[in-house]
Amino acid sequence: MPETIVTNNDLAALMDTTNEWIIERTGIQERRFFTAGKDSVSNMAARAAKIALERAGKTPQDVDAIVFATLTPDYYFPGSGVLLQRELGLSRIPCFDIRSQCGGFIYALSVADQYIKSGMFKTVLVAGSEIQSNVMEISDRGRTMSVIFGDGAGVCVVEAHQEKGKGILSTHLHSDGNFAEELCCKLPSSSLADRGLSADAQQAGDLLPYMNGKLVFQYAVKYFPEVIREALTHNQLTENDLDLLIPHQANARITEYVRKEMNMPAEKVISNIHKYGNTTAASIPIALTEAWQDGKVKEGNLIALAAFGSGFMWGSALIRW
Numbered sequence: 464m465p466e467t468i469v470t471n472n473d474l475a476a477l478m479d480t481t482n483e484w485i486i487e488r489t490g491i492q493e494r495r496f497f498t499a500g501k502d503s504v505s506n507m508a509a510r511a512a513k514i515a516l517e518r519a520g521k522t523p524q525d526v527d528a529i530v531f532a533t534l535t536p537d538y539y540f541p542g543s544g545v546l547l548q549r550e551l552g553l554s555r556i557p558c559f560d561i562r563s564q565c566g567g568f569i570y571a572l573s574v575a576d577q578y579i580k581s582g583m584f585k586t587v588l589v590a591g592s593e594i595q596s597n598v599m600e601i602s603d604r605g606r607t608m609s610v611i612f613g614d615g616a617g618v619c620v621v622e623a624h625q626e627k628g629k630g631i632l633s634t635h636l637h638s639d640g641n642f643a644e645e646l647c648c649k650l651p652s653s654s655l656a657d658r659g660l661s662a663d664a665q666q667a668g669d670l671l672p673y674m675n676g677k678l679v680f681q682y683a684v685k686y687f688p689e690v691i692r693e694a695l696t697h698n699q700l701t702e703n704d705l706d707l708l709i710p711h712q713a714n715a716r717i718t719e720y721v722r723k724e725m726n727m728p729a730e731k732v733i734s735n736i737h738k739y740g741n742t743t744a745a746s747i748p749i750a751l752t753e754a755w756q757d758g759k760v761k762e763g764n765l766i767a768l769a770a771f772g773s774g775f776m777w778g779s780a781l782i783r784w
């Protein structure tokens with residue numbers, strides 16, 4: 464996580480919002496913001512990757528491929544995968560960039576899983592990293608988005624193994640482009656003559672992300688339980704078999720709604736959004752890492768990961784740890 468902690472009161476000093484409004488609507492108390500010149504999407508992922516590789520008893524040279532999920536890449540192109548590769552001192556291995564927003568980590572994990580199961584790769588780094596504080600506006604007009612989103616990175620090492628019934632049991636992916644504009648950042652656009660970078664567009668706030676909050680809420684609480692149940696049914700399991708649910712940290716109210724809908728006790732559902740806000744593609748690996756560090760992830764546990772977000776794109780992964 465980047466070091467700078469930004470509390471709700473820090474934001475309230477810069478825009479028309481309050482600590483109470485943010486906590487009531489989102490459950491967020493504070494988030495991290497990057498430091499310009501020090502943190503980048505790829506170098507935060509590299510720091511996370513080094514910790515992950517050390518914990519997995521691997522070196523960067525063991526990595527066969529990188530799958531990098533982000534909606535805030537370092538550059539317009541190339542993607543951040545090759546930058547992470549470079550940061551790790553690697554060359555030649557393939558790097559994939561996944562543009563699936565909040566669903567990014569699940570999509571990335573699924574890509575890694577398929578390549579490993581096909582036998583093409585043995586060890587894959589799956590990264591989620593975001594610097595969102597720099598693409599929002601800390602102002603009255605930017606307040607709907609900027610109180611929700613934060614910066615951070617998380618990386619998992621995914622490895623081939625021979626133990627039947629362990630590891631990633633299955634992944635389930637969906638999307639519906641009919642809702643593309645309901646949670647999006649349209650500019651800069653390759654389709655517009657001025658790419659939307661004109662002074663007028665900037666002044667009008669057209670480069671800022673937009674979210675139809677109520678609609679996103681409505682679909683999130685429908686698709687989260689649906690896609691988790693899809694994964695359970697596919698594996699002939701039920702929610703009673705789940706030891707842990709690690710949802711994308713969209714909003715504490717969404718997580719709470721999903722928890723109740725799935726009849727799960729609070730201790731089985733990981734929520735750390737109060738500390739970090741919504742870190743989009745990074746939120747699941749950050750939450751998984753914290754749950755693991757806190758001893759909540761145990762050998763043999765059945766763990767569901769699930770996400771919903773911009774696209775709309777949503778998905779789940781079922782893991783026997």
Ligand code: ACO
Nearest residue numbers: 480481484488565606607610676677679680713714771772
């Ligand atoms: N601080 C204070 N007031 C605010 C803020 C703010 N940051 N933002 C908006 N308001 C005001 C609005 O202007 C509005 O004022 P008005 O009544 O005078 O017009 C009022 O608060 C209510 O605004 P709504 O947009 O109706 O607020 P709502 O209760 O819907 O809450 C929220 C907004 C939190 C975004 C809600 O719609 C929600 O939870 N949506 C789910 C979307 C979400 O959480 N997305 C997470 C990211 S996407 C993802 O990860 C899937």
